[in-house]
Amino acid sequence: MQFKTFPTSYQAILDVIDAVDPVAYSRYRNHVDGPVTYLSPYISRGVISTKQVLNALLEKGYTLKQSGKLIQEMAWREYFQRVWQSLEDDIFRDIRSRYTGIRHAQVPKAVLDASTGIEAIDQGIKDLYQYGYMHNHLRMYTASITCVTAKAHWLNPSKWMYYHLLDGDLASNSCSWQWVAGSFSSKQYYCNQENINKYCGTNQKNTFLDKEYHELPLLETPAVLTEAGTFNPVTILPATQAPQLDHELPLLLYNGYNLDPNWRKDTKANRILLLEPSHFREYPVSEKVIRFIIALAENIEGIQVFTGELADLPELQKFPAVYSKEHPAFPHYPGIKDERDWLFPGIQGVHSSFFSYWKKSERELFRLYGESPFPRPAKIKRQHAYL
Ligand SMILES: Cc1cc2nc3c(=O)[nH]c(=O)nc-3n(C[C@H](O)[C@H](O)[C@H](O)COP(=O)(O)OP(=O)(O)OC[C@H]3O[C@@H](n4cnc5c(N)ncnc54)[C@H](O)[C@@H]3O)c2cc1C
Numbered sequence: 001m002q003f004k005t006f007p008t009s010y011q012a013i014l015d016v017i018d019a020v021d022p023v024a025y026s027r028y029r030n031h032v033d034g035p036v037t038y039l040s041p042y043i044s045r046g047v048i049s050t051k052q053v054l055n056a057l058l059e060k061g062y063t064l065k066q067s068g069k070l071i072q073e074m075a076w077r078e079y080f081q082r083v084w085q086s087l088e089d090d091i092f093r094d095i096r097s098r099y100t101g102i103r104h105a106q107v108p109k110a111v112l113d114a115s116t117g118i119e120a121i122d123q124g125i126k127d128l129y130q131y132g133y134m135h136n137h138l139r140m141y142t143a144s145i146t147c148v149t150a151k152a153h154w155l156n157p158s159k160w161m162y163y164h165l166l167d168g169d170l171a172s173n174s175c176s177w178q179w180v181a182g183s184f185s186s187k188q189y190y191c192n193q194e195n196i197n198k199y200c201g202t203n204q205k206n207t208f209l210d211k212e213y214h215e216l217p218l219l220e221t222p223a224v225l226t227e228a229g230t231f232n233p234v235t236i237l238p239a240t241q242a243p244q245l246d247h248e249l250p251l252l253l254y255n256g257y258n259l260d261p262n263w264r265k266d267t268k269a270n271r272i273l274l275l276e277p278s279h280f281r282e283y284p285v286s287e288k289v290i291r292f293i294i295a296l297a298e299n300i301e302g303i304q305v306f307t308g309e310l311a312d313l314p315e316l317q318k319f320p321a322v323y324s325k326e327h328p329a330f331p332h333y334p335g336i337k338d339e340r341d342w343l344f345p346g347i348q349g350v351h352s353s354f355f356s357y358w359k360k361s362e363r364e365l366f367r368l369y370g371e372s373p374f375p376r377p378a379k380i381k382r383q384h385a386y387l
Pocket of ligand 1 (some may be wrong): 029036037038039040041043044073074075076077078080134135136137139140143161162165167168169170172173174176177180
């Protein structure tokens with residue numbers, strides 16, 4: 001599958017899961033044209049779960065060992081979600097250490113304009129604007145030249161990327177930017193031209209990143225990255241009618257992070273996709289993202305889209321019950337909050353590192369399936385673990 005199209009019908013999404021090849025994934029996932037799953041827009045939007053993906057792989061006969069790398073990547077997602085649950089809004093501040101030498105708190109203009117001069121990154125940014133997706137390595141390279149080379153603080157740049165991503169997820173996004181910038185890791189993430197060429201199929205030379213790794217910490221910000229750009233995001237929400245509500249029935253609240261068509265499917269209920277302007281003022285997203293969310297909601301029978309605040313829903317207290325799915329972005333929802341489907345429901349809280357989280361996850365997989373995803377558990381160099 002090419003990332004240029006992200007189908008939205010549920011059957012087509014199941015077909016994307018069916019096409020996943022975890023063996024090829026583990027070998028070539030670092031390459032920008034490699035066999036990654038392209039599932040993040042559906043996982044982030046809560047249409048499918050990581051657990052569902054694992055079950056589908058096992059049902060197809062793949063072993064845990066064959067699926068190990070993909071399971072570990074999905075575990076990164078859950079790890080960041082757990083960090084968010086625990087730290088709440090503190091994930092939008094420097095989590096561990098304040099990194100110094102910051103030049104400004106904006107997105108570098110050359111990053112905004114896709115004119116950094118690093119061909120692969122510029123193409124990645126253009127694709128992000130056009131298709132709403134960027135390969136993980138390109139996200140890391142982009143974040144690295146923004147925070148490490150251009151010395152911009154990570155927060156506004158992370159909002160810029162989040163704005164455009166169909167898979168925008170506040171935890172994965174914010175924590176990953178902090179991981180690259182060095183405020184949620186022991187050191188900053190450096191990339192050089194050789195690494196970019198290797199994974200992006202380019203052959204560029206003599207760029208500001210054409211250096212040995214030991215030279216990179218001494219690199220002055222190149223002129224092309226010094227100018228701060230202006231990024232003023234707004235979310236354009238659709239104008240909607242007041243929803244038709246039956247106060248005899250429960251109310252099920254959906255949002256851009258819960259679009260699961262199978263959630264409480266057999267419950268007779270009012271189903272509302274709630275697009276709260278206050279949420280999108282705080283975490284703006286592009287029109288493309290809003291269109292994507294609404295298209296995904298079409299898989300949910302009887303759902304009504306409502307642009308408005310929760311308090312604008314008439315006589316909320318009169319519903320016999322209000323249900324939503326637990327999510328840190330919506331602590332203000334009333335009523336019963338169903339658990340999300342986790343790969344590792346029992347592993348909660350903040351861990352000192354992803355590896356302490358992963359060690360527990362591996363034990364859990366062994367307990368559940370009698371098999372370990374890696375022959376020698378977690379034998380992965382820490383500094384390269386995210387690659
Ligand atoms: C700076 C930066 C910003 C990011 N922002 C987001 C974001 O807003 N939303 C988002 O979903 N991911 C984000 N990621 C993580 C990762 O880049 C994407 O999840 C991945 O590229 C999605 O594409 P895929 O589904 O084809 O990935 P695959 O490689 O096929 O991975 C399968 C699934 O595993 C999970 N996953 C894989 N890699 C990671 C990772 N490094 N961290 C967390 N989960 C991972 C995702 O759920 C993904 O769908 C970010 C990474 C970086 C470096």
